[in-house]
Amino acid sequence: MADDALLTDRQLRGWLRCRRRAWLDRHGDPAIPRWNPHRELQLVDRERRLAPWPASARGDRRSAGERLAAGPEAVRQLLLRRDHWRGRPTLLLRRPGASRLGPFGFVPVLLQPGRHGTREHRLTLAFWGRLLEPALGRSPGEGLLLDDRGGRERVRLDGSLQPQLDQALERLRRDRDLTEPPDLTSDRRKCVLCRWRSACDRVAEAEGHLSQVSGIGGKRREQLQGLGIVDRAALAATDGPWLMDRLEQQGERRPELALELIAQARCQELGHADHLDPADPLPELTEAPGVLIYDIESDPDAREDFLHGFLVLPRGPDGRLVDPAAGRYLPLLTLKEQGEARGWQRLQGRLARHQGWPVLHYGETEAIALRRLAQRQGSPGPAGLIDLHQRLRRHWRLPVDSYGLKAVAGWRGFRWSQPAAEGARCVLWWRRWRQRGDRRDLQRIFRYNHDDCLATWAVAQWLLGDDSSSPPSSG
Template sequence: MLLTDSVLFDYQRCRRRAFLNLYGDPSDRDPPNDFLLKLQADSRDYQKTVLESQPPYQRPQYPYRDWFAGARSTLTLMERGIEQIYQGVLLVETENGTTLVSCPDLLVKEPGESRFGSWHYIPKDIKFSKRPKREYQVIAAFHAQLLSEIQQCWPDRATLFFRDRDEYTVSLSQYLPQMRRILAECLAILERREEPEVFLARHPCSLCDWLSSCYAIASENQHLSLLPGVTPTRYRQLQQAQITTLETLASTPCDRLAAAFDPATTGNVDPKDIARLLVFQARAAVERCALVKPDSTGLTAAELPVSPVELYFDIEAQPELGLDFLHGVLVVDRRPLDRGDRPKQTFYPFLAENPQEEGTVWNQFLDLVWTYPIAPIFHFCNYEVKAFRQLAKRYGTPSHRWRPVLNRFIDIHERVTRSAVLPVENYALKSIARWVGFEWRDRRASGAQCVFWYDRWLKTGDRAYLDSIAIYNEDDCRATYWVKDWLVEFLQTNNYYS
């Protein structure tokens, strides 16, 4: 059996992903999305930049994925005492017939005795990341383990290159035991060919090319991981309590369910509160309807106003550039309306066509906001408020021009999650808005896709990318409007709005 560092890395993120990468049907894979391709390209560019700042290096020559040839070529370079080896292959065959392979980005020569002579090598990886995630450090320990067997001495250290920080030294004493445990678990599962159970988690799964395949299985089986609030830890505790279906969870008394949760795993949250929410969430899914959140006291008109003019606000950002390049505002004007008329809706996209225009569109946005000085500004989640504060500071905006506006922001996500339990898989805008009947004109569009589109606009000058971004942003604003109006009606119907 062959196990590479990439398989071990995937195993840490998702056991099922590692299994499918080895044994899955390739036709079940999703094609890579544009945002993932951009991340991969950015990672390659960053690695190239780092390598240009390093001393000269040599690269072993071998046919693609011929690990044995790569290991022989790498070993030859190490025996010659080459100062730096780029993308070398470390290969060790274990007593039980398993072949372990790792490919550190760099092998760097250091003084110290080894089988080669008065030098040995240390592994270095180059990561397009801003922090030393555990997965990276475990792989660094894996490099070190194989390297120690090949050169017959332990490397002095293992290091990582990250963006915006100095070289990071991995604590091998801490991560070698973790790596060995994870490696043993991974080998056991893969050798037995035990296909791990599906578990859908929003962030780890969003960029995985097995997502559609796993989602289809989870959806068909109504897997509990599709229920908001069911984390991997809580799922294991539910299994131990023999609660494995939506129907069972929906009918479980809250006191009994609370007893299934170990208080040591719930942080500062009372297990009874977790139990109540999960039971209500399951009931909403089974009954396919919205429920008033347990213990909710409703919202006041001040917290969720229906005003003559309302503003719906959404930002598109380019995180890698630290850039908020689009402020989209939907103005909903209810003045004056005859009975049955729909409010007038006008969308304003304040779009920076290059990073230097960020300050210009920021001030254009403020001008529009002050055109309606008492209109509430609805948004979804708290990014817009954080960005608003940062932009005011970045551009030295006078306090009288931005501080009063802060009091007008109203977070629809907070209002929904405080007062309602919905039959949705998560409480992101897309899930909620689609449940209340709204649909985006471009179903593939997302915030991540906009990052890709803006990058392509800057590189190609094709305005079709800007048009796609503006359409998506407008739909986000309109979706927020739909959700807000639905919430007002829901609370009025249930007498939780005053």
């Protein structure tokens, strides 16, 4: 069979997430790395959630039909074929009801990542249902969506899903045959999970895609496009009062947002930082005996803050804060099995040894985590926390597409010492260390967290005007 005709569940899911992705999977440069830590985390999570159902024996050479006819309670990731379609349903569960196999049949099961099933999930189930039909001699009738807390949603596979699936498959086929890739997806949050992300980021930047303007998501982009503002340059050239009027007419509760978006677009187009407030952004540091830079690493699925990292920067005899390269990095692991009370005690001890020092962190995660922890332990919240991200936003507008630490410190020229370092990768190292206990994984985590602290300080230094390599500013 010609490979061109082959259609798989992976292609369908990729297309349902982003039309461009299906095209790139077929025509894109195969040299672009496939690995994505978020995808890897999903696979690890899938294995964990599949654990209650036994995996098939290695080297099982029976055909799909033979394996199903044996009537096991569950079958994991069985390759099903039907004409030029292929797919591996995550799970097939046996159900009573006559079929070609005997007095039972199977229904396909999809493990959805969150709590809400989406169109992508339902159409994937419908596709798996079609792949099952030849073995059953009938439709499976329904499929199941299992959420990450054990909840189940039954999805009728007959009825309106069938024409929707036909339409989706037809459009997927057409899109794959285009000579140019379809547009970038309007909701760029999806890109986090995609292996084409860096290639698409470059295209978005070159095209001045509206999604590259910090503060513009999928819906806002569609709204602006509806008003004839097609890209970042057009937004930068838009008249503020005109856009405020239009947004107000469309029910926007904060029409003045228009001015912020235009100013951000202009800032990025010009590549200049705008100084918004000339006051001292960090007055707490002026007389402080030293500064603690603080960064947490968490496993969001396990709801576990496993590492509290501190970079200690005392004031030297010359009255200046020591160079960050000479600052001590102190990682504090808080393991669940040691109990939260003990973790809190150790954290308090660390903070108490530097009483009166400001604690700089980037973003609200650290402050929220510490306050909640203190509350659970019946203690007052720790003093001296300063959210550097908040101060930065109050004092500066930057030519960056995101005000996250990676983007801002990266704009300042800061580089993480490990390639492709990001939070998802750190979670992978953490889970691997918990499984295998390899110390190298722990060292990677510490290095990553130490780099986050250094990056935070690099941003603070720039904010304080201590950074001699400051980029041009319009302030």
